[in-house]
Amino acid sequence: MDVANRLRGLRAMVTGGASGIGAAIVRRLAEEGAHVVIFDRNETAAREVAEACGPDVRVAVLDLADFEALDSLIAQTGPFDIAVNNAGIDQHAFFTDTTEADWRRLLLINLEAAFAVTRAVLPAMQKGRFGRIVNIGSEAGRMGSRGGAVYAAAKGGLIAFTKSIALENARYGITANSILPGPIDTPLLREAINGGGEKLLKAMEGATLLRRLGTAEDVAAAVAFVASREAGYVTGETLGVSGGMGIAQA
Template sequence: MAFQTRLQDLHALVTGGAAGIGAAVVRRLAAEGARVAILDRDAAGAQALAAETGAAVAAADLTDFAAVRAAVARLGPFDIAVNNAGVDQHAFFTQTTEADWRRLLAINLEAAFCVSHAVLPAMQAQGFGRLVMIGSEAGRLGSRGGAVYAAAKAGLEAFGKSLAMENARYGITVNTVLPGPIDTPLLRQAVAEGGDKLLRAMEGSTLLRRLGAPEEVAAAVAYLASREAGFVTGETLAVSGGMPLA
């Protein structure tokens, strides 16, 4: 099978696919032959990307299980699901509120519960599936000013490992990608607020002394979503420029 079409005839769902890492994943999966659907609250952004890639679109609150289930029923069934949607908030823990905790946990962790629960029965029935979680190095290393986000991403990684154990007998693999500092609009917004010092700190947190590109994360996702990765499950793949060693 040619590299360019290694996902040919596979049907993929990408959450939070309207921008940033999610948009890069949508483009990469579509370029490799997958039929892609975007599930995102940003309907306008998703529609713009759909016009470019031919993806299908559903606008839904990813923390609303009924809405997610309805969207999956309309657009699916899926061979691949990428739980990418996420949100961060930079503040020391004692400066956060209960509402902040609930929002961060809901979008970064509970949304993956909703999507995975909705897509897995069809994958089990067909005897094939690829689930890919987009975690974060923060979940492994912790995050000063991002304790709740880090906790949610650590939970997402453990959730993925647990699903890998439960679903291996169905021919379903479940893996997690751990991005480091990636050059996305959200990161650029944070840099604009924090200045050059923050940008230098982010670059310096990696061995390679630079920010990653969303396309580099998308390449890892495309591999884990492919048939070639059939013997890889329950794993974490860091795309972080060597952050743990920096």
């Protein structure tokens, strides 16, 4: 299959697609032929990504915390063959230094928003008997995280949710898979380690077998594969894109 065209004609949505990993996913899906809608609250950044990608990429502006608006926008811009739940936020702090407001914010964006998107896109996928749910988790979700307990809990929940969606929807030809980035060099990472600086970045590099931070494009390549037609026999899986972090930490 021609990789440049393996998503030709498929309709995709990507949450948090205005920057970082999300923007790389949007670019890769568009390069492979998909029609993509970026769901993001940063309209300016989202439109910059869309304009760079061309006419097959559009923008839907919303705050993912507003589930009612999300349902409406998906109804207006869909139906979708591919849904990538990428939006996420992190906070580098020990658990005793977090508040209930922190917990709610981290769980809402990292986990509950994926619930809302998946619930909104599944009926059309079931009717069409085809769909790809791709959830961007984190290696923290299966390894834990010193200084990121709530984030890790949310991403661990996302892994279990993904497997459950795979179990419930296999009969409709719908797959659901989790992609787990390790340390990826993005603005979100650098913001999350606020104050840790180069020393913490070096420690992250050292935690991988490949001794480097990953790139957003590394993650996007994995997403494009599991979102493709040729990945129809891949479901309920948890794919680490982390430079061998899981093995390095064993």
